Amino acid sequence: MNYSRDDSETEPMSTDIRSHTEESTVTLDGGVRMSQDESRTEDTTVPPLRIQNLVKHFGGVTAVDEASFDVEERSLTGLIGPNGAGKSTTFDCITGVHRPDSGSIYLYDEDITGLRPYATADRGVVRTFQITRELKEMTVLENMMLAPKNQQGERLWRTILPGSRRKVSEQERELREQAWDTLELFEIDHLAEEYAGNLSGGQRKLLEMARALLTDPDVLLLDEPFAGVNPVLEEKLLERIHNLRGQGYTFLLVEHDMDLIMNNCERVIVMHQGRVIADDAPEVILEDEQVIEAYLGANV
Numbered sequence: 380m381n382y383s384r385d386d387s388e389t390e391p392m393s394t395d396i397r398s399h400t401e402e403s404t405v406t407l408d409g410g411v412r413m414s415q416d417e418s419r420t421e422d423t424t425v426p427p428l429r430i431q432n433l434v435k436h437f438g439g440v441t442a443v444d445e446a447s448f449d450v451e452e453r454s455l456t457g458l459i460g461p462n463g464a465g466k467s468t469t470f471d472c473i474t475g476v477h478r479p480d481s482g483s484i485y486l487y488d489e490d491i492t493g494l495r496p497y498a499t500a501d502r503g504v505v506r507t508f509q510i511t512r513e514l515k516e517m518t519v520l521e522n523m524m525l526a527p528k529n530q531q532g533e534r535l536w537r538t539i540l541p542g543s544r545r546k547v548s549e550q551e552r553e554l555r556e557q558a559w560d561t562l563e564l565f566e567i568d569h570l571a572e573e574y575a576g577n578l579s580g581g582q583r584k585l586l587e588m589a590r591a592l593l594t595d596p597d598v599l600l601l602d603e604p605f606a607g608v609n610p611v612l613e614e615k616l617l618e619r620i621h622n623l624r625g626q627g628y629t630f631l632l633v634e635h636d637m638d639l640i641m642n643n644c645e646r647v648i649v650m651h652q653g654r655v656i657a658d659d660a661p662e663v664i665l666e667d668e669q670v671i672e673a674y675l676g677a678n679v
């Protein structure tokens with residue numbers, strides 16, 4: 380595949396990563412985001428993500444122990460805790476990698492507990508995935524073009540395909556246009572023809588997030604998206620995240636950099652030994668005795 384923006388398109392460039400369909404017109408550069416299923420967001424009291432009494436054991440290890448928390452609409456919520464606290468396992472349960480032993484996970488009012496990863500992504504919960512070895516041998520744009528299929532979500536295809544009569548070439552043209560727009564948003568469009576394996580660690584992180592975004596999720600789970608990212612890129616990435624929140628996207632962030640969490644998240648959930656030990660504003664979390672004790676006693 381060798382895509383370039385100019386080979387088929389004469390339309391003006393925009394940063395609107397979604398197609399204009401009968402149902403929705405959505406921009407990433409300040410426009411109001413409309414959910415595909417607007418009815419979901421009508422009741423603002425229902426959070427996009429609700430975890431209730433989640434339990435996951437691995438043999439004799441209780442990785443997640445009756446964890447409950449909400450992730451509010453358009454928030455950047457931090458999920459922190461010392462090593463082994465249960466953060467990754469919680470992510471894995473939410474995204475369907477692991478089936479919880481008990482408890483519930485709701486996306487708005489839909490029970491998504493135990494759904495397989497493709498079904499979870501299809502509903503609108505997506506996590507960023509590391510670019511695998513195979514994907515490193517493909518260009519950045521090819522990575523983008525594969526993203527909706529790789530994330531197994533048919534969501535995007537549904538979004539851009541209100542009817543089934545449209546030709547595949549047209550679907551692909553729209554997807555390619557959205558891929559370009561998303562690459563522009565993350566300022567890596569100049570790398571479109573570069574092999575993903577040649578990107579720096581930070582640029583790869585941007586690509587990972589761009590790929591996730593292309594599946595048009597409601598909730599994005601970010602697992603250490605800033606690891607290995609230089610401060611300039613980190614700042615850019617954070618700026619993008621905050622902009623996207625303004626357009627209706629919701630983020631749950633696992634991150635070990637405490638300053639970053641405290642400076643950017645309006646709410647922080649703290650796990651320790653599988654349990655949620657605190658769930659509050661960062662300034663409250665910083666003073667929380669249990670949190671301080673958990674971190675002091677841990678190898679972080």
Ligand SMILES: Nc1ncnc2c1ncn2[C@@H]1O[C@H](COP(=O)(O)OP(=O)(O)OP(=O)(O)O)[C@@H](O)[C@H]1O
Nearest residue numbers: 437440441442460461462463464465466467468469
């Ligand atoms: N697949 C597994 N099999 C057995 N034990 C596991 C498995 N995955 C996680 N665990 C155990 O579950 C507990 C929680 O691990 P988890 O990786 O969820 O913590 P974490 O908070 O993400 O830690 P870190 O910050 O170090 O990544 C740990 O004791 C870990 O050893």
